[in-house]
Amino acid sequence: MLKQFLNLKLSQKLSPQQIQLMKLIQLPTQAFEQRLLEEMNENPALEAGKEEDDYENDEFDNEDYDDYDDSESDRVDAEDINIDEYLSSDDTPDYKTQTNNYSDDDEDRESPLAAPVSFHQDLINQLNTFILNDDERDIAEFLVGSIDDMGYIRRSVPDIVDDMAFTQALYTDEATVERMLTVIHELEPSGVGARDLQECLLLQLKHKTPTESVELATDIIENQFDAFTKKHYEKLIQKYNVSNEQLKKAIHEIEKLNPKPGGAFTGNNKITENVVPDFAIRIVDGELELTLNGRNAPSLHVSKDYQEMMQTYKVSTDKSGPQKDAVQFIKQKLDSAKWFIDAIRQRQETLFVTMNAIMHYQEEYFLEGDETKLKPMILKDIADMVGLDISTISRVANSKYVETPYGTKLIKEFFSEAMKNDQGEDVSTLEIKKILQNIIEEEDKKKPLPDDQLAELLKEKGYPIARRTIAKYREQLDIPVARMRKKI
Known part of the structure; x- marks a missing residue:
């Protein structure tokens, strides 16, 4: 049975222009420049750079932009288009009065692009120095292809044998693969092709000049790896009957090793930001x-x-079908160019007012550079100051950097939650993390402080924080537990 009824509801929809403006605001500088190039390639009606003197007044009037409805732009009868809106105006467009901090005398410097040999190609090149038959070379190259970016082969030998048979039609046995692994282990950097951390460290130690400390370090990694990783130094001293100083030298040799040999290769495929x-x-x-x-x-x-082209159509007496189609196309491109220029202006204003509010909110920090001076600040604080939506502030903060007298900082790092101290005052969690980091840096590494003692020390300084919160802040600061901070 069919029923007919009225339903009244409120809904809010973003126009395509608003959506694209939000995307522009979110882009950092380099990505924004790329977006400009894409837009100019797509829209021939949009041009960059200063105009010639003859063009000074031949610009559109921004005032008509607000009346432009994208939903009607797809098809409007050519006779209904107001050609004068797209011709020259005596008014100077708003965007020309905006402050531009870019000088024409500045060089357009671009970062050079490196074209290095890849990590895996370098290993293949090294294989060419070994005398191998065709089958051995194929196996060795397959093993090189199995090495991850950190320099490890994280697959078992039986799996590698099966994979070569199914995917490469290379039929071999585990003994041959093991023999080819020894060839891979001779390649540089030392430790490449290891199947786990223990083997990686052993390979590097075996490439070192044998000394008493290196030999002790090799024995520890080979036979007492678990005790070493858990930092049971007393057990190691008793096991090897060595002095505290001898063990310290052996551990120093181990600490000089690289647990990620592939990551140290300067010619890898990773992009430097x-x-x-x-x-x-x-x-x-x-x-x-x-x-x-x-x-x-x-x-x-x-x-x-x-x-x-618009002027030509206006004065033309013979407005044929092809001419009308052409003016439709021109109108679309001009509307798009007008909106994009206006969107750039709005982006500039949004970025500036947002960062200006953040700068004044954290004025004490920017004047002194002391991170403990950072005030608790959330997105809503800045949104209320500038009258923008929280999501807009988030887009600005998440991907933008600011150059300060104390280094280049990611804007979102200035935001933090508030926490009460023992006097009931709001303090930033960033301030607490900085104090916690300083305490850990100054601790006795022979007896590092566990989380409960760190909580007590912070409480004495006026910050009553639970032990679990200390653990959370420590993990955010990438600081290990007390046992792993212990040094002999």
């Missing part, structure tokens, strides 16, 4: 000064050629 700060904060005459990276404020304008 090149951080470009989006903002710069400087102290001028005792006052903070904030600037936006000029690369976030490009000079964009609408193509004069496209405006001239």
